[in-house]
Amino acid sequence: MANSRSGDSMTDRIVRVLDTFTTERTMQTATEIAARTGLPASSAHRIVGDLVAAGLLERDEDNRIRLGMRLWELALRGSSALRLRQAALPHMERVQTLIREHTQLAVLEHEEALFLERLSHPDAGANITRVAGRLPVHASSSGLVLLAHADPPIRERVLAGPLRAVARETVTGAATLRAMLTTIRRRGYVVAPGSIEAVSTGVAVPVRDHGEVVAALSVVLPRDSATAAAIDALLDAARAIEKDLNRSR
Amino acid sequence: MANSRSGDSMTDRIVRVLDTFTTERTMQTATEIAARTGLPASSAHRIVGDLVAAGLLERDEDNRIRLGMRLWELALRGSSALRLRQAALPHMERVQTLIREHTQLAVLEHEEALFLERLSHPDAGANITRVAGRLPVHASSSGLVLLAHADPPIRERVLAGPLRAVARETVTGAATLRAMLTTIRRRGYVVAPGSIEAVSTGVAVPVRDHGEVVAALSVVLPRDSATAAAIDALLDAARAIEKDLNRSR
Numbered sequence: 001m002a003n004s005r006s007g008d009s010m011t012d013r014i015v016r017v018l019d020t021f022t023t024e025r026t027m028q029t030a031t032e033i034a035a036r037t038g039l040p041a042s043s044a045h046r047i048v049g050d051l052v053a054a055g056l057l058e059r060d061e062d063n064r065i066r067l068g069m070r071l072w073e074l075a076l077r078g079s080s081a082l083r084l085r086q087a088a089l090p091h092m093e094r095v096q097t098l099i100r101e102h103t104q105l106a107v108l109e110h111e112e113a114l115f116l117e118r119l120s121h122p123d124a125g126a127n128i129t130r131v132a133g134r135l136p137v138h139a140s141s142s143g144l145v146l147l148a149h150a151d152p153p154i155r156e157r158v159l160a161g162p163l164r165a166v167a168r169e170t171v172t173g174a175a176t177l178r179a180m181l182t183t184i185r186r187r188g189y190v191v192a193p194g195s196i197e198a199v200s201t202g203v204a205v206p207v208r209d210h211g212e213v214v215a216a217l218s219v220v221l222p223r224d225s226a227t228a229a230a231i232d233a234l235l236d237a238a239r240a241i242e243k244d245l246n247r248s249r
Numbered sequence: 250m251a252n253s254r255s256g257d258s259m260t261d262r263i264v265r266v267l268d269t270f271t272t273e274r275t276m277q278t279a280t281e282i283a284a285r286t287g288l289p290a291s292s293a294h295r296i297v298g299d300l301v302a303a304g305l306l307e308r309d310e311d312n313r314i315r316l317g318m319r320l321w322e323l324a325l326r327g328s329s330a331l332r333l334r335q336a337a338l339p340h341m342e343r344v345q346t347l348i349r350e351h352t353q354l355a356v357l358e359h360e361e362a363l364f365l366e367r368l369s370h371p372d373a374g375a376n377i378t379r380v381a382g383r384l385p386v387h388a389s390s391s392g393l394v395l396l397a398h399a400d401p402p403i404r405e406r407v408l409a410g411p412l413r414a415v416a417r418e419t420v421t422g423a424a425t426l427r428a429m430l431t432t433i434r435r436r437g438y439v440v441a442p443g444s445i446e447a448v449s450t451g452v453a454v455p456v457r458d459h460g461e462v463v464a465a466l467s468v469v470l471p472r473d474s475a476t477a478a479a480i481d482a483l484l485d486a487a488r489a490i491e492k493d494l495n496r497s498r
Binding site for chain 1: 332
């Protein structure tokens with residue numbers, strides 16, 4: 001009943017509809033959505049109609065569709081992402097006040113770093129669209145920390161490649177990467193110059209919840225900045241977040 | 250094909266499953282979920298299975314179910330809630346630094362105030378669970394601002410009642426409330442002492458996006474605090490958010 005002839009569940013088809021919305025594409029017509037899902041048009045239109053009726057999508061007066069506040073509420077209200085970012089936020093603010101650069105919180109999600117939060121200095125210009133964005137684990141400083149502490153089977157799958165060169169200096173050799181991960185676990189932080197963009201250096205540390213690494217906290221510095229102050233601020237913040245997480249469950 | 254015999258769509262049933270998760274209930278067994286949805290057990294279990302397979306729910310090693318990071322990502326990535334709270338966050342931080350009390354951002358959602366963001370002073374104690382929470386529009390200061398600027402049909406539906414007394418001082422008379430809303434539109438802010446809790450006073454101002462009121466920005470002060478500084482800080486922040494929103498689209 002819930003499955004189409006092709007064997008994907010209704011849930012899968014709803015995900016395909018929601019997945020057509022991105023940070024750059026927040027408004028679409030039902031026809032555009034249908035085309036992007038690759039589903040039969042009648043099926044896609046019916047799902048869009050159901051999602052609008054349930055409030056998960058919203059239709060404006062020009063008949064354009066956007067994600068609904070009800071979806072936001074359902075996704076966040078009971079979410080561990082919310083618990084984590086709420087515990088982290090005050091301490092991220094302190095890092096940002098000290099370091100005055102982008103301050104970020106990421107988790108491991110399907111072998112990528114998924115960004116739960118990003119603070120930018122009020123004068124640092126528009127930075128509206130990157131929360132809920134992803135970066136490869138082997139290239140971003142947050143990802144490297146998450147990968148260093150991931151379950152071994154996940155780590156091995158990533159190391160087995162392919163390891164894409166995001167920038168000229170991205171480490172793409174499995175042996176070098178494996179040695180880096182060992183160093184990250186030993187040192188408790190990573191400094192990754194130029195691995196995402198030539199002009200910047202990522203600095204990241206692990207955040208633990210009851211002993212287990214659940215997130216990475218990071219700052220993005222101009223390429224040749226001193227990193228000691230950032231490392232200290234991140235380690236202090238990570239310890240404070242861990243204390244608050246321990247209290248909260 | 251997508252509908253059950255009772256006429257609710259698969260989307261409705263998925264919403265019923267997701268809706269069993271709350272700020273206080275972030276982990277459940279599949280059996281608990283099934284009981285809370287009121288759906289036939291076999292149907293609820295199949296939906297949970299589909300949602301786990303799609304990553305919208307996650308199952309831990311003890312077979313307990315929680316909301317998945319993938320759901321969080323799909324709900325936020327293209328969301329207008331994200332655009333709004335990202336534009337607001339730096340300015341909310343400034344309000345919080347000045348006023349040192351809870352600072353909140355809310356939108357109107359189904360005749361209630363839905364809170365998109367809440368900042369608390371690092372030393373203000375645990376406040377992890379209230380983002381994505383709701384308050385009645387006629388009682389909370391944020392809600393009063395949103396109601397004052399809502400489309401007239403929505404305002405009339407709320408005024409037609411019932412208007413529940415959340416606290417002893419909640420305004421529950423339609424005529425008094427109507428006069429308050431007129432005053433709020435004229436003054437550009439509201440001060441609502443004791444309308445949610447006897448010990449506190451809410452202060453809220455509207456936030457406009459391209460001229461239209463889309464949110465309320467508020468602080469919660471101890472009951473007999475002076476309010477002038479908070480009103481000024483909120484009005485300044487609202488203007489700054491409006492400028493950033495105008496730039497961002």
